[in-house]
Amino acid sequence: MxxxxxxxxxxxxxxxxxxxxVLNKSEHISEKLEKKxxxxxxxxxxxxxxxxxxxxxxxxxxIGVIIPDITSNFQAMILSRIEEIAGRRGYNLLVxxxxxxxxxxxxxxxxxxxxxxxxxxxxxxxxxxxxxxFLDKTQIPLVVHADLGMNLSTVIIDDFKAGYDATSYLISxxxxxxxxxxxxxxxxxxxxxxxxxxxVACMDHGIEVNEALIRYGDYKLSSxxxxxxxxxxxxxxxxxxxxxxxxxxxxxxxxxxxxxxxxVPGDLSVIGFDGSQIADIVRPKLTTIKQPVxxxxxxxxxxxxxxxxxxxxxxxxxxxxxxxxxxxxxxxGSCRAYEPRRVPSKD
Amino acid sequence: MxxxxxxxxxxxxxxxxxxxxVLNKSEHISEKLEKKxxxxxxxxxxxxxxxxxxxxxxxxxxIGVIIPDITSNFQAMILSRIEEIAGRRGYNLLVxxxxxxxxxxxxxxxxxxxxxxxxxxxxxxxxxxxxxxFLDKTQIPLVVHADLGMNLSTVIIDDFKAGYDATSYLISxxxxxxxxxxxxxxxxxxxxxxxxxxxVACMDHGIEVNEALIRYGDYKLSSxxxxxxxxxxxxxxxxxxxxxxxxxxxxxxxxxxxxxxxxVPGDLSVIGFDGSQIADIVRPKLTTIKQPVxxxxxxxxxxxxxxxxxxxxxxxxxxxxxxxxxxxxxxxGSCRAYEPRRVPSKD
DNA sequence: CTGAAAGCGCTTACAG
DNA sequence: CTGAAAGCGCTTACAG
Numbered sequence: 112m113x114x115x116x117x118x119x120x121x122x123x124x125x126x127x128x129x130x131x132x133v134l135n136k137s138e139h140i141s142e143k144l145e146k147k148x149x150x151x152x153x154x155x156x157x158x159x160x161x162x163x164x165x166x167x168x169x170x171x172x173x174i175g176v177i178i179p180d181i182t183s184n185f186q187a188m189i190l191s192r193i194e195e196i197a198g199r200r201g202y203n204l205l206v207x208x209x210x211x212x213x214x215x216x217x218x219x220x221x222x223x224x225x226x227x228x229x230x231x232x233x234x235x236x237x238x239x240x241x242x243x244x245f246l247d248k249t250q251i252p253l254v255v256h257a258d259l260g261m262n263l264s265t266v267i268i269d270d271f272k273a274g275y276d277a278t279s280y281l282i283s284x285x286x287x288x289x290x291x292x293x294x295x296x297x298x299x300x301x302x303x304x305x306x307x308x309x310x311v312a313c314m315d316h317g318i319e320v321n322e323a324l325i326r327y328g329d330y331k332l333s334s335x336x337x338x339x340x341x342x343x344x345x346x347x348x349x350x351x352x353x354x355x356x357x358x359x360x361x362x363x364x365x366x367x368x369x370x371x372x373x374x375v376p377g378d379l380s381v382i383g384f385d386g387s388q389i390a391d392i393v394r395p396k397l398t399t400i401k402q403p404v405x406x407x408x409x410x411x412x413x414x415x416x417x418x419x420x421x422x423x424x425x426x427x428x429x430x431x432x433x434x435x436x437x438x439x440x441x442x443x444g445s446c447r448a449y450e451p452r453r454v455p456s457k458d
Numbered sequence: 459m460x461x462x463x464x465x466x467x468x469x470x471x472x473x474x475x476x477x478x479x480v481l482n483k484s485e486h487i488s489e490k491l492e493k494k495x496x497x498x499x500x501x502x503x504x505x506x507x508x509x510x511x512x513x514x515x516x517x518x519x520x521i522g523v524i525i526p527d528i529t530s531n532f533q534a535m536i537l538s539r540i541e542e543i544a545g546r547r548g549y550n551l552l553v554x555x556x557x558x559x560x561x562x563x564x565x566x567x568x569x570x571x572x573x574x575x576x577x578x579x580x581x582x583x584x585x586x587x588x589x590x591x592f593l594d595k596t597q598i599p600l601v602v603h604a605d606l607g608m609n610l611s612t613v614i615i616d617d618f619k620a621g622y623d624a625t626s627y628l629i630s631x632x633x634x635x636x637x638x639x640x641x642x643x644x645x646x647x648x649x650x651x652x653x654x655x656x657x658v659a660c661m662d663h664g665i666e667v668n669e670a671l672i673r674y675g676d677y678k679l680s681s682x683x684x685x686x687x688x689x690x691x692x693x694x695x696x697x698x699x700x701x702x703x704x705x706x707x708x709x710x711x712x713x714x715x716x717x718x719x720x721x722v723p724g725d726l727s728v729i730g731f732d733g734s735q736i737a738d739i740v741r742p743k744l745t746t747i748k749q750p751v752x753x754x755x756x757x758x759x760x761x762x763x764x765x766x767x768x769x770x771x772x773x774x775x776x777x778x779x780x781x782x783x784x785x786x787x788x789x790x791g792s793c794r795a796y797e798p799r800r801v802p803s804k805d
Numbered sequence: 806c807t808g809a810a811a812g813c814g815c816t817t818a819c820a821g
Numbered sequence: 822c823t824g825a826a827a828g829c830g831c832t833t834a835c836a837g
Binding site: 156158159160161162163165166171173180181182184187188190191194195198203204205206207208210221222224225226227248332362366369388389391392393394 | 503537550573679716740
């Protein structure tokens with residue numbers, strides 16, 4: 112653990128400059144010299160220090176990723192793809208899994224800055240003063256997976272429209288009394304926008320929004336279960352369909368409904384959001400708004416690296432870009448047309 | 459993005475030494491000087507370079523984590539906990555999500571070495587020549603979540619015994635013809651050991667192992683589904699229970715059974731492995747071998763940091779340690795006692 | 806309590 | 822094609 116470039120140079124009988132050149136294939140080097148160097152590297156089991164290299168080159172090949180919850184299948188899928196694509200392009204991921212809240216986000220943003228990461232991917236979508244300040248002044252290339260209302264590069268879907276579409280779909284199936292298991296309103300996209308889509312879709316179809324039918328969760332399965340049991344306890348019979356802001360919550364809702372001896376979609380229709388693997392695990396499989404995970408991941412990495420590389424050329428041009436990807440409504444088994452006079456039957 | 463310690467020193471009218479001392483709170487410093495320095499740091503929005511610091515201190519506070527598949531809920535839970543615990547102790551995670559195989563593992567191990575990470579957590583449990591060589595000679599503190607049969611520090615459960623227990627449980631419920639949806643035999647613990655546990659448990663109870671009832675998957679839900687449909691196609695009626703080497707595969711098996719109009723546990727009992735959230739999502743909930751996720755994560759970080767710190771004191775003592783944690787059989791709804799003469803009924 | 810200077814392990818003009 | 826030397830941004834004996 113102590114062999115450095117100088118040792119290799121000595122062993123090979125050449126200068127450190129030459130060793131460095133062999134390592135980086137940066138200039139033409141005689142075959143003889145190269146062979147000697149490679150030999151010495153092998154003999155000494157030399158591993159060049161990326162730390163020293165980073166310091167000198169002012170480039171770390173590190174990307175910091177801030178993700179709210181890796182145990183969410185949807186987020187894990189995105190992270191996994193980002194890792195793969197970035198890795199193929201020579202970048203490594205520094206990952207922070209912020210289970211808790213906004214304070215930790217600022218803490219990690221600062222650490223990333225001190226680590227001199229080449230870029231940051233931010234999947235967190237709550238904003239507070241400190242985060243806003245940081246994002247506002249940092250020079251680090253950054254892609255955000257949410258529309259924070261700031262002048263930042265983003266890769267997103269249209270969460271408002273997606274929420275609108277999910278709700279309209281239920282309405283088109285004849286449902287008029289629709290509950291919503293929403294996310295956190297402070298989440299600017301997954302929380303607020305999807306809820307707004309729901310609200311506006313209701314209004315556009317002449318349906319009065321009933322606040323009692325809107326519940327706020329944390330996207331996890333357990334909160335979907337809990338909120339659904341609240342709904343069944345407090346508002347049973349007042350709704351025929353549910354729109355959940357995540358597949359995990361939708362799955363929790365489905366399980367809760369089953370545990371109450373009711374059927375999906377016979378008694379209640381449920382539509383989810385994300386298109387994660389959970390949607391296919393639960394029975395019936397969830398009808399859901401599918402986010403284009405692969406496209407999101409690719410666009411995120413592509414855009415980030417584009418900004419990074421542009422920055423390396425001319426350090427001042429910060430091109431902001433917003434990429435909006437299409438979502439897709441996937442019909443599976445958890446919704447069905449509302450039948451006003453249907454006699455409860457065992458099928 | 460260009461202000462360095464020298465600039466702070468100049469702005470504060472002190473030496474860089476003093477700035478460094480304020481930053482690191484390393485020695486006593488007059489209040490007056492400290493105030494000037496903090497002021498300058500604030501004014502210039504100075505962010506110290508961890509890269510430079512790492513080079514000098516020969517310490518990066520980086521832990522490299524190699525994980526086969528983040529989209530596995532079980533692995534995500536462990537990663538999430540490790541991140542949390544390590545973060546609390548000042549370490550950051552460099553994460554590689556090796557979807558593919560052993561080549562990539564070696565590649566990332568080498569990158570970690572070049573990054574001079576302070577330690578490595580290896581969740582991968584396949585071994586090839588290059589990985590063996592690396593593990594054999596590296597000086598980097600390392601904790602492996604598998605028994606690779608090498609002299610390495612490990613945090614594991616007893617996978618043989620766990621496989622034995624799962625199988626014995628089914629046998630104790632009266633099952634004699636038990637299929638196994640196993641992992642990859644090249645996975646030394648999750649693959650091989652659990653399978654051996656199954657085999658030996660059968661033999662110990664005078665049950666002949668029927669190779670046709672053993673299928674090999676990749677731990678994912680989809681392979682559980684696929685293998686179960688193979689079993690139902692090729693060996694229907696020849697088994698009354700199934701042991702799957704992961705909850706994901708067990709969940710896939712349960713869904714497959716349902717899709718064949720059969721019931722769990724009425725027609726077939728299913729036992730899973732891991733105790734991940736998937737076990738609670740599927741209906742019926744899975745009876746499963748629960749791994750102590752929190753304990754595994756804590757012990758892994760504790761052990762790794764212990765080795766790291768011991769190394770920093772006296773660079774030679776590499777204490778190998780093996781920590782074996784207890785698994786637990788959690789009974790939920792997916793198994794039931796075999797009734798030889800049971801008349802198929804619709805309940 | 807404070808500072809000047811050497812050095813961490815590399816890369817890269819510059820000179821030959 | 823090859824090498825000597827400066828420098829990346831810090832920390833830390835050493836001296837005062």
